[in-house]
Amino acid sequence: MLKKIMTVFIIGMMVCTYGGYLFAGGSIESSSDQISLVYQNPWDPAIGPDGVAHEEKYAEYEDLTGIHVEHNVMTYDQLKQTLVVSGQAKEGPDVFNMLGEWIPDMVAMGLVEDITDEVKAWEDYDKFPQSTWDVATVDGRIYGIPSTASTRVLLYREDLLNATGFEVPKTWDDLREVAKALTQDTNGDGNPDIYGFAFCSSTKATRGPQEFAVFLNSVDKAEFVVQKDGKWVPGFTPDQAEKVFQLYYDLMFVDKCVPPYSIGWEYDEMDPNFASGSIAMCMNGSWIQQRMGAGVNPESWKTADFPYYNTPATFMEVKVEGVGAYSDHKKEALDFLMWLYNRDNIVAISQAGNLPSRSDSVESPLWRPDPVWKDQFISVAKYGFTIPSIPMIDIFESCMSYLQEVLYQRMTPREAAEGFHASVIEYLDTEVNV
Template sequence: MRSLKTAAFSTAVLLAATACGGSGSEGGASEAPGSLTVWVMGTAQDPLQKYFDTVEQRYQEDYPDTSVEVEFVPWSDAQQSINNALAGGDAPDVLEVGNDQVANWASQGAIMDITSRTEQWGAVSDMDQAAVDYASYQESQYGVPWFTGVRTLYYRSDWLKGLDMEPPQTWDELVEVAKAIEEEQDVPGFAAPTDFTNGIASFIWSNGGEIAVQQEGEWQGRLTSAETREAIEFYAGLTTEENISPQAYVGENELVPLADMANGEVGMYIDGGWALTSMEEQAEDPAVLEDIQAAPIPGADGIAPAFVGGSVLTLFATTEHPDAAFDLLKTMSDKKGGKSYADAGGFFPAYPEMLDDETYQSDPLKAAAAEQLKHTEVLPATPNWNAADQDGKILPGAVLDIVKGKDPDTVLEEANKELTKTLNKPVA
């Protein structure tokens, strides 16, 4: 069994900054190891501890002498921890990474190419294929989806009921409902923060546009296409022309309207299920939260695609036991393990067939996200995406400039050139 290193834990979840992975070749040893280490991003919570107890029990049906040791790594420490492991420090066997980080770590040699293994595992074909594709790099598979999550449209159900209106499903309805809310409640009807790539992307995708596409190994920005330009101008116009989103959100991300939503100061905004905990912390009157509901994100003519967020399980490149480690990965992410972790963490399983389950349909907030998960897209799967978005803020910067009154054609032409240049920079 796993040894305890934190006395307060009744489960055998390790939180000490140690791991058992070591240097080794991809071929690995075939014998069962004495232990395998999993790095999980985030903080330990009781439901997650119980989940890993069950994982170990299931895993030991085939590997009775192998213990499963788990270290929780705060997301803020993830990059440094993985870099330290790459430099020869303590390393895991199985590693959780954000699905938008797969290309980055694959390009750096931190995670293992598991294509041959996933091709022989039938469960992969039942997973969300957009999420599966996002766990690949240069046509090789480096991980499998562990859980998924999406953003939805939060709204005040009591306000819409008083207006005899339904949650908007299209852009036109979004404007109509937002204006009605403002007229009745004297608060902004909708929040359109400019520093919000994932939200802006939904508007682009719903109009048939793209941020960038890959052709013959080269990335091409698509910010100047008619469909993308129209969507960006519409989003910017929610502040400048329709006036349903206030100037207070210009230059801001979704955290500002989150606090406003929790305190009855905005009628609608876009965010993920993870925002509910923050709303609970920030609400001056908890009763307000009872009237906050969710619906799929409205698009140009119907439900807009949302970025399919979530995490991927991978094998660290230096694991000495890749076969045993992949079997552990399968235990954690098969239909039983994947659903159990999603339920424990407040996410959704990576298997679309499960989204109609009563577990998700009986709760209106979860039902909205489950429906949204049927309409998803992914951001450019390249190690350079972070440089383009988090560092360069190319797309949100363009939206900000347009909101500030700069010529959209000029702004998008320059942004598109910079995006294409950044995405095609050589990967070290």
């Protein structure tokens, strides 16, 4: 008898669970007919005001259209992984944020929708600089709306710099001299407490390669890769790369103005160290202002053009909002993006972090001029470069591996430069130009 009761109970539970699942899944859409868009991005309301502004805008959009926007906040690592894994199950968010360098991979995997025709017919299309559309373009087709375009500048502590009597560095030689002067042992224990400069060198390859690219670009405008006669080839020579590796080496071992323990730093180590006062200068973006609240002497945080070798350079990081290829509401998703990235909304959601990509942002009544956190970043955009639209992760990893070989003194800058150059050729020949 007990067995029979248990059997009926188990079957009953299974039926109820499955029935409940079906009922719940079906009732949301059918009972209210409300469309819900899932938007995956890293704008966290718990970290900065831009995240809060995002959620306010989603609520405003729901009031306007009745379409609910579900905000899924995740880091870039999680975001990319979620997109790839869910894509394998033919699932995915309706809208998502992408780093520019991901787009070729996302397109190749069929995870992002081609929106070329719709955006070209959009009245605001011309309000975005062509260079930002280029980042969202693969093989002539557009796969997203460029939401932010942030440049890199020299971030420095003005109070510490004034104490040394030096001017803001303009060239690499100035950078080395000033960084050396800024490196100080304030408590007399024999080790510096404040280092003049720091850089990222993590093989996780997020910010490190971007910084390296800026150094490289300031040597004769060299780039990681360029297209020549329809083929991708290295955009630099071993001599040019050697100059960059040599600079890293000199800063670390000759001038000793970079923390010896910083090898392998990623942005999540670099930014807090600047904020806590152990670094006096670094290359950074406008998002660093979100750390001012808990930072040391935030009023003395200033920005300037980044020092160069023989030509000014900066990396223009364009982030792009795509429509998911597996979205059930692609039209609504694109309509939402076009609304969210209109002139006033884009300014409202980009006040304290990345800069809005639209060139008419400054005409918005919501635009608040700021010489340190906006004007400086915009002024260097004229010599900004972007990452080309081919999968770059292997080149980035290789670049950071060779940099670490130099920093661990297992290779000379020359050997690293030649090795890196050869690895780029091999990658392009075996993976890209085939």
